[in-house]
Amino acid sequence: MDTSPPNVADTGPLSDRQATRPRPLPSALAAVLVFLSSGAVLVLETASLRLVGPYIGVTLQVTSSVIGVALAAIAYGAWLGGWIADRRDPRPLLAPALVLAGIATAVTLPLVRYAGEVLRGGATAGILLLTALAVFLPAALLSAVTPMVVKLQLGDLRRTGQVVGRLSSIGTLGGITATLGTGFVLVAALPSTAIMVGLAVLLGLTGLALGVYLHRQNRTEVPGRPRVRAAAAVLGLVGAGLSAVAPNPCDVETAYHCARVVTDPDRPTGRLLLLNSAQHSYVDLADPTHLEFAYTQWIGAVADVLAPPGARLDALHLGGGGFTVPRYLTATRPGTDNLVYEIDGELVKLVQRELAVPTGPQLRPVVGDARMLVAARPDDSADLVVGDAFGHLVVPWHLATREMAAQVRRVVRPGGIYAQNVIDYPPLRFIRAELATVAAEFAHVALVTGKDALTESQGANFVIVASDQPLPIAALTDRLAAVTDEPTMVLSGAALDEFVDDALVLTDEYAPVDQLLATTS
Incomplete structure (x- = not known):
């Protein structure tokens, strides 16, 4: 049974x-x-x-x-x-x-x-x-x-x-x-x-x-x-x-951004590029030497003191945006070779169409990831490297590490300069870490920022200036005073060391960029 x-x-x-x-x-x-x-x-x-x-x-x-x-x-x-x-x-x-x-x-x-x-x-x-x-x-x-x-x-x-x-x-x-x-x-x-x-x-x-x-x-x-x-x-x-x-x-949705170009009501030839609704670039269609944003004025001043007026440069730009700085160098230093690495190909097409970027032998966009493209570039091949790549308002973490800084140092010629734009918010943990990171590879580092950026309660732009040889701090300070619209300071030497203190050096192994940028109450 x-x-x-x-x-x-x-x-x-x-x-x-x-x-x-x-x-x-x-x-x-x-x-x-x-x-x-x-x-x-x-x-x-x-x-x-x-x-x-x-x-x-x-x-x-x-x-x-x-x-x-x-x-x-x-x-x-x-x-x-x-x-x-x-x-x-x-x-x-x-x-x-x-x-x-x-x-x-x-x-x-x-x-x-x-x-x-x-x-x-x-x-x-x-x-x-x-x-x-x-x-x-x-x-x-x-x-x-x-x-x-x-x-x-x-x-x-x-x-x-x-x-x-x-x-x-x-x-x-x-x-x-x-x-x-x-x-x-x-x-x-x-x-x-x-x-x-x-x-x-x-x-x-x-x-x-x-x-x-x-x-x-x-x-x-x-x-x-x-x-x-x-x-x-x-x-x-x-x-x-x-x-x-x-x-x-959005005017255009690319693979990376919601992009829009608007006309400046106070300047008929002025155009503002918005990426994910954030003000990213400003271009004057009639005057390529016009630098509206303070950080572009600072980078322009760095380029102005790097070589005698009018002398050509081999410039490498990590991030294109509205191509404001490449346009400035093309206008102020005829013959300059501006090579722009921009990951967003649709954005390049948008700015070529809406911002009349004069691409050609002196201004050449290359679509791709800046980290990969810099790694393939020859040693000692650039007088000026401008780091201005952002994902929204954040520097992509793989462009903020010591390994990336080492690649940039390899590419920069002796006496050349690396100028990197950074946005940070109180308590300014990321800019300290990025300064420490760049200083781990470059012998001479300075920081350009607004007069009150270290004490104000809102976010601000900072431009890190680095070289393997002593920086022209006095000439840069004078040039900034002549071209900037707001009070600016240059931090270097002991004052910079005190500001950086014991900040974390970012590496490919550990680069908590977003966490460092997070504000604390």
Whole structure:
């Protein structure tokens, strides 16, 4: 006699089991739903960085917040989907979940853009709130799909591991495909509006098609009563309409920036380049010698005292932006070779079109990562290296390390100068660390900044000046007094050593740039 306990899944009358156990979905359909829903979450996560960037920047904190909010949405969505699937037949819930996720995605775009105008800046609460608005709701709805699909496919407990493992791997493949596809293709080819609206339409149409299919195959009610379906349609149309009229801070969305060029109302030929809504560069179309921002005046003064007036230089620029300093050198030192390393090719096209950058033999942009390009440059090949590369308002960490400074020192000729623009905020931990880092490679270092920058409560620009030979401090001080619009100081020698104190030297192994920049109360 067989005394083994009965399989729980096989207990009860056959008719009862058939009545209570939902029919599994076709394997191919289950795979498509899991692949799509998991992939859509990663599209949302990647695209949301572009949505929030113009308002709160693209820093390590912002990236971490997006990842954290997305993971929270996945966790809560998966838990909620599983909880519901154990209490109701998941079949009629799948289509509404996709449709609602599409509506939530459509509404996300205007929601972030309107809220972003209010939450501008880098405050932690603002970062968390805006990233939550961008990601959480649609990602949670999409994450509920997989556990419902899994529940439907678990008709035989002997195949539980196989079913869960298969669908889990398909979901992971969907996420990988979406991440690579968005990062390498969609972001480069489409603006954020097109990505978000396209995803919303895809999810909505998939949900509607799924509802019709399930109704025909299983003779179940098409999900949602007429009023509910009408309300969903209205919400979708409202979201699409708001997306069309929501304020867009970008003229052009590149792979790295939300870029915009505006005319200076006080100077008809003046143009301001905004990157992620931050003032990045100022160019006077009629006067390339006009330097509007203080830090460009400081770098211009460094170039002015580096060699006799009018003498040509071999200048290397790490970061192009509006090409303000290269234009200045081209105008003041005819024959100067300005080689500009700019990672954002679309930005180069924008400034060539909108700012009339005179590219040619004396001003040559090269698209690529400055760290890689500097490493390939010959020794002793530049008289002046200008470091002005930023990701939003932060120097990319790999351009701020001792290893990078060593590469720059290798490239700078004897007697040449490295001038690096840095932005920092009280308590000024990053500029101290960057000074210590540059001083670890260059024998002579000075700091140019505003008169009150070391004591004021807001952020400020600093220009680090470094060379392997004594710097012309007196000549630089005199030149700064002649060309700058605000009181400026040059810190060097013992005063600079006292300011730097025992600051951390940044290396490729340890360079917590974003953390050093974080303000403390």
